[in-house]
Amino acid sequence: MARLQLDTLSKRYGDFYAAQDVSLDIADGEFLTLLGPSGCGKTTTLRMVAGFVEPTSGMIHIGEREVTELPPWRRNTGLVFQNYALFPHMSVAQNVGFGLEMRGVAKAQREPKILEALRLVRLEHLADRLPRQLSGGQQQRVALARALAFQPDVLLLDEPLSNLDAKLRQEVRLEIRNLQQRLGITTVMVTHDQEEALTMADRLVVMAEGRIQQVGTQRDLYERPATPFVAGFVGRSTFLRGRMKADVLVLESGLSVRCGRRLVGDAVLALRPERVTLTAEPPAGFDNVFIGEVEIVSYMGGLTDVHVRISPSDRIIAQIANGEGVRLPEVGNRVHVAWSSNAAIFAVPREKQPEAVH
Amino acid sequence: MDTSSQLRSGTVISASSLIGPATILVALGVIVPLLFLLRYSFNEYDPRLLMVEAFTPANYVDFFTDPYFLGAFFTTVRISVVCTLACILLGFPLAYVLARTQSRFKNLMIIAVVIPLFVGNAVRAAGWMTLLGSQGFLSVTLMDLGITSTMTEIMFSETAVVIGIIAVNLPYMVLTLQSVLESVNRNLEEAAFSLGAPPLTMFRRVLWPLSMPGIAAGTILTFILAMNAYATPVLLGGPEFRMLAPLVYGQFQMNNWPLAAAIAFVLMATTLLLTVVASLVTRQGFRN
Numbered sequence: 251m252a253r254l255q256l257d258t259l260s261k262r263y264g265d266f267y268a269a270q271d272v273s274l275d276i277a278d279g280e281f282l283t284l285l286g287p288s289g290c291g292k293t294t295t296l297r298m299v300a301g302f303v304e305p306t307s308g309m310i311h312i313g314e315r316e317v318t319e320l321p322p323w324r325r326n327t328g329l330v331f332q333n334y335a336l337f338p339h340m341s342v343a344q345n346v347g348f349g350l351e352m353r354g355v356a357k358a359q360r361e362p363k364i365l366e367a368l369r370l371v372r373l374e375h376l377a378d379r380l381p382r383q384l385s386g387g388q389q390q391r392v393a394l395a396r397a398l399a400f401q402p403d404v405l406l407l408d409e410p411l412s413n414l415d416a417k418l419r420q421e422v423r424l425e426i427r428n429l430q431q432r433l434g435i436t437t438v439m440v441t442h443d444q445e446e447a448l449t450m451a452d453r454l455v456v457m458a459e460g461r462i463q464q465v466g467t468q469r470d471l472y473e474r475p476a477t478p479f480v481a482g483f484v485g486r487s488t489f490l491r492g493r494m495k496a497d498v499l500v501l502e503s504g505l506s507v508r509c510g511r512r513l514v515g516d517a518v519l520a521l522r523p524e525r526v527t528l529t530a531e532p533p534a535g536f537d538n539v540f541i542g543e544v545e546i547v548s549y550m551g552g553l554t555d556v557h558v559r560i561s562p563s564d565r566i567i568a569q570i571a572n573g574e575g576v577r578l579p580e581v582g583n584r585v586h587v588a589w590s591s592n593a594a595i596f597a598v599p600r601e602k603q604p605e606a607v608h
Numbered sequence: 609m610d611t612s613s614q615l616r617s618g619t620v621i622s623a624s625s626l627i628g629p630a631t632i633l634v635a636l637g638v639i640v641p642l643l644f645l646l647r648y649s650f651n652e653y654d655p656r657l658l659m660v661e662a663f664t665p666a667n668y669v670d671f672f673t674d675p676y677f678l679g680a681f682f683t684t685v686r687i688s689v690v691c692t693l694a695c696i697l698l699g700f701p702l703a704y705v706l707a708r709t710q711s712r713f714k715n716l717m718i719i720a721v722v723i724p725l726f727v728g729n730a731v732r733a734a735g736w737m738t739l740l741g742s743q744g745f746l747s748v749t750l751m752d753l754g755i756t757s758t759m760t761e762i763m764f765s766e767t768a769v770v771i772g773i774i775a776v777n778l779p780y781m782v783l784t785l786q787s788v789l790e791s792v793n794r795n796l797e798e799a800a801f802s803l804g805a806p807p808l809t810m811f812r813r814v815l816w817p818l819s820m821p822g823i824a825a826g827t828i829l830t831f832i833l834a835m836n837a838y839a840t841p842v843l844l845g846g847p848e849f850r851m852l853a854p855l856v857y858g859q860f861q862m863n864n865w866p867l868a869a870a871i872a873f874v875l876m877a878t879t880l881l882l883t884v885v886a887s888l889v890t891r892q893g894f895r896n
């Protein structure tokens with residue numbers, strides 16, 4: 251177990267940066283998740299830590315050791331793959347014991363450690379099975395036990411839940427998180443699933459186009475996204491584009507939106523659907539109130555999404571918590587859409603930024 | 609129930625119609641002549657009357673007591689074993705590169721491996737002659753470079769035959785291994801590395817055992833081909849060189865059908881036996 255430091259790590263293929271200036275300081279025992287769409291550089295970063303991709307520049311430290319130049323077999327990192335990657339010709343016990351065997355641990359000393367690792371994932375009764383005789387969830391737990399059995403300094407998880415079905419995913423997710431906290435092992439996970447990222451990590455790193463967009467806790471990313479990309483990728487947002495005049499954003503449609511801060515030039519406003527209030531009568535106490543027409547009402551059990559058009563070019567999504575006595579608007583209704591300038595509004599300078607898919 | 613049984617009988621009919629023609633062809637073209645040949649091998653040979661009806665093991669006894677035939681027998685087995693081992697050693701790295709390459713020229717590379725098979729036996733042998741003969745490219749080059757002072761004669765020797773058979777058999781080994789190696793996920797190698805295995809250990813513990821089915825199939829294929837090689841030993845080995853397949857044909861030419869049949873069956877039985885041994889050995893290796 252150790253601290254993991256990445257110092258301005260870059261990987262370039264020709265003119266293309268798969269990862270650029272990635273710097274991270276991961277504390278001993280911390281669970282850090284790299285989140286981003288495919289091709290954002292998260293997997294490249296993880297593979298540089300594991301030793302499978304040689305960085306073009308930058309440094310990697312595990313604890314006090316500089317490992318940038320070390321081959322994978324000398325890094326002491328535990329790696330869990332999306333497709334489990336269990337050795338099909340070895341029993342569960344042989345798989346779990348492989349790392350210990352490579353470290354020269356005698357057979358007699360290996361056995362209790364193998365059982366201990368299997369006990370961590372509650373599979374000690376399957377030690378003699380072959381991987382193909384196990385379910386997907388069991389295989390992934392064996393892979394986890396294999397990556398932990400030799401007490402690596404760092405645990406690396408490469409989309410470990412993507413091959414599991416939804417119900418199993420929940421289960422293994424909790425299991426990994428509990429285990430990580432109990433063992434206090436420094437962990438880096440890669441995922442494109444934000445729900446997974448939000449529930450498992452101490453800190454999240456959002457990446458896009460090879461670069462770190464923002465590092466922070468779940469709450470930091472959601473409430474204070476640093477870029478429009480983060481605002482769109484973590485949670486949902488309605489984006490309004492325009493030009494700043496003091497603390498007012500003038501949209502292309504001519505509407506003026508009060509923002510909590512002063513900016514100059516073009517800007518993008520990200521609006522969280524659940525922070526938008528929807529009323530039939532004009533509400534009091536909001537900085538921004540617009541009248542619009544309901545275009546779409548989609549009921550989703552606990553919540554309802556209402557899409558309201560406030561100008562020919564601007565549509566706001568508002569989210570209503572369903573409950574007793576809550577009346578839902580109907581398509582075609584005229585409603586008031588309101589939000590306060592400090593509630594959930596982030597004005598960000600509009601640069602050449604990657605666009606989130608949403 | 610009705611529809612399912614209908615469906616099933618329909619499947620049976622179409623399946624038998626699919627395998628039928630090939631089965632009939634094999635039965636008539638291979639099994640029937642083989643049975644005839646088996647019967648011939650117990651007949652007697654008379655220089656004047658040629659084949660005489662009999663039931664005697666004399667031909668087999670002759671074969672295993674005559675140093676001439678025994679020599680050909682051991683040469684054949686030795687060359688087949690050497691060629692097959694060489695094909696594994698040379699073929700594995702090539703197959704590995706082909707299986708793992710991301711190059712867009714991958715198909716071209718595979719065609720390049722197969723190209724030797726496009727060339728007929730006689731043409732290929734002519735090529736080897738110009739390369740390996742005493743006036744050939746290799747000999748002349750070695751002399752011109754001052755590495756050797758006398759002519760190097762590789763042609764018409766066991767070495768030439770071994771080289772020739774390896775060149776023919778290698779593509780079969782490479783293609784068989786390549787398809788098996790492609791089914792071994794790259795992540796398995798990476799998993800072994802990350803668990804602390806250096807490349808050689810990874811190879812010994814993961815890649816080699818997992819490619820065993822390919823090794824077994826490739827070994828059987830190239831071994832059978834080598835045991836039964838005809839054109840290469842005749843063209844590259846010269847008149848003094850003896851392997852079993854040319855020997856069988858030689859006896860037929862001399863009208864000694866009973867002995868030719870007996871040699872053919874010895875060749876077949878040896879090939880089958882060694883193939884079974886090889887597949888048992890490789891399966892054992894896979895289990896460990």
